[in-house]
Amino acid sequence: MGSICEVLEVPENQKVEVVPKTIFNHGFARIAEELTPILHEWIDRPLSVVEFQPDPEEFFKCKGLPKYTIEQLSSISYGRGDQFILDFGSHRVGYLSFHLSVDGVNIDAPARLRITFGEIPYDVTDNLHPCNTWISTSWLPDEVINVDWLPTDVEMPRRYAFRYVKIEIIDTSQKYKIRFSDIKIRAVSAVSPPTMSGVDILKTSDKELVSIDRISQETLRNCMQTVFEDGPRRDRRLWMGDLRLQALTNYCTFKDYSLVKRCLYMFAALPREDGSIPACVFEKPKLSAASDYIVDYDALFGPTVYEYTVASGDVQTAIELWPTVISSMQMALLHLDKAGKFNPDATKAWKFLDWSKGLDTAAGMHGVVLFCCKEVNKLALLVSKPPPFLDIVEKMTAAAMSFYDPSLGVFVSGPDRQISWISQAWLALAGVADAETCLTAIKAAMANPEAVKPLTPYAYHHVAEGLARCGGQEDCLKLMREYWGGMARAGADTFWEFFDSEDPRSSPI
Numbered sequence: 001m002g003s004i005c006e007v008l009e010v011p012e013n014q015k016v017e018v019v020p021k022t023i024f025n026h027g028f029a030r031i032a033e034e035l036t037p038i039l040h041e042w043i044d045r046p047l048s049v050v051e052f053q054p055d056p057e058e059f060f061k062c063k064g065l066p067k068y069t070i071e072q073l074s075s076i077s078y079g080r081g082d083q084f085i086l087d088f089g090s091h092r093v094g095y096l097s098f099h100l101s102v103d104g105v106n107i108d109a110p111a112r113l114r115i116t117f118g119e120i121p122y123d124v125t126d127n128l129h130p131c132n133t134w135i136s137t138s139w140l141p142d143e144v145i146n147v148d149w150l151p152t153d154v155e156m157p158r159r160y161a162f163r164y165v166k167i168e169i170i171d172t173s174q175k176y177k178i179r180f181s182d183i184k185i186r187a188v189s190a191v192s193p194p195t196m197s198g199v200d201i202l203k204t205s206d207k208e209l210v211s212i213d214r215i216s217q218e219t220l221r222n223c224m225q226t227v228f229e230d231g232p233r234r235d236r237r238l239w240m241g242d243l244r245l246q247a248l249t250n251y252c253t254f255k256d257y258s259l260v261k262r263c264l265y266m267f268a269a270l271p272r273e274d275g276s277i278p279a280c281v282f283e284k285p286k287l288s289a290a291s292d293y294i295v296d297y298d299a300l301f302g303p304t305v306y307e308y309t310v311a312s313g314d315v316q317t318a319i320e321l322w323p324t325v326i327s328s329m330q331m332a333l334l335h336l337d338k339a340g341k342f343n344p345d346a347t348k349a350w351k352f353l354d355w356s357k358g359l360d361t362a363a364g365m366h367g368v369v370l371f372c373c374k375e376v377n378k379l380a381l382l383v384s385k386p387p388p389f390l391d392i393v394e395k396m397t398a399a400a401m402s403f404y405d406p407s408l409g410v411f412v413s414g415p416d417r418q419i420s421w422i423s424q425a426w427l428a429l430a431g432v433a434d435a436e437t438c439l440t441a442i443k444a445a446m447a448n449p450e451a452v453k454p455l456t457p458y459a460y461h462h463v464a465e466g467l468a469r470c471g472g473q474e475d476c477l478k479l480m481r482e483y484w485g486g487m488a489r490a491g492a493d494t495f496w497e498f499f500d501s502e503d504p505r506s507s508p509i
Helices: 026-034 121-125 193-198 207-223 240-252 257-268 295-299 301-312 315-327 362-382 390-403 421-429 435-447 457-469 473-489
Strands: 040-044 048-054 062-069 083-104 111-118 142-147 152-155 160-171 176-189 280-282
Touching: 026 257, 040 083, 048 121, 062 083, 062 121, 083 111, 083 207, 111 121, 121 160, 142 152, 207 240, 207 473, 240 257, 240 295, 240 301, 240 457, 257 301, 257 315, 295 301, 295 362, 301 315, 301 362, 315 362, 362 390, 362 421, 390 421, 421 435, 421 457, 435 457, 435 473, 457 473
Parallel strands: none
Antiparallel strands: 040 176, 048 062, 048 083, 083 152, 083 160, 083 176, 111 142, 111 160
């Protein structure tokens, strides 16, 4: 979400010097392949042609106003330098097509078009180029196409995620102009429209919470393709941390257990020599591990299998994946000292938690690993195995209180005794102290202007969940209204990759 800021240097944890060797599990890969869903398709059409006008009251400081109806558009001829913006009314994922007809003497040159797909107004009101960032600019959502023969149907071959489409006529020739008609998108998702409409409406009279719930479902539906994608606009890979939260939401809504199972087997098919699983995987052109390995994502595989087993009742899958669950914990456990305290400096492996700048990960990672150990112990009981981490849980629970500062009522992290929201959240989710102590710690951090705040919806989720699980349901609802409700008030059709209520152009990359 927002414009891409000028960050030219690749972050250190994104630099890859050695590509780990993968031990490919062909049996698991075959199971994942057999579970590939056939995507549902349906046709959606734009609602109108809009024109953005300055509006200081709007989050993006502009507002889209109807300029033409779609019926009027088909009667307007366009030539060199002309442009228009389509509004589909809400977020779509799929393939754009349209019919081009012609007014003129002859077609003595191709029609050259630039088509830009936008999730937010800035995508179609600002120039995307030049763009200076360490993220590849090939992700920018625009295409330049040449159409040689007119009239004709044009089908865009790439899949896009968007609400708005800006079409610029770079050139035709002096002898003809073009007209657009039958504009549509072939929308795709693993979730069919009937399934979407069949999900129970949130039972509350609170319209804001109903809106948040509806937008959440739209977000998940658009990410559910042949895998649970990080996002259908950019980085369409399957990431472990995102999968866990997406799967939990899916269990409460669409209940597509097969897609979760497919994703679990994809990860399990790609362990490296030390048993770690990649933080994300590629499914095309063939199943393969990305070079990203994140300690907390590795450890979260076990809880994700446990939650899948509880939701689906599919114990057999948990039995088959049990060895992978155990091996995926090994890298995280290497970071524990003799007292059972997590030391992030034990290896150079990437500890994520969030993109928050300057975040110290010691306390938060201690919470993550302890949480994962407890969840794997629960999974063991379901698959008739002895809980493997009882002693580790005991030691880590005792060691966790070394992060606690009773004078401040919060958990601190690292040599500078950093206070962050995410440290409190993960230690609360791990149950290192009683609910009242953990809730007080989260609220104290949230009230501290010097505390490191979350940067992503991923981290905000864990703060919200930590509040709710410690008895702070009202505080959780307040945070939901401020953060996700803030996106809804800003006009979000689906929740964005990043949101800063004070700066619509802010971006983490």
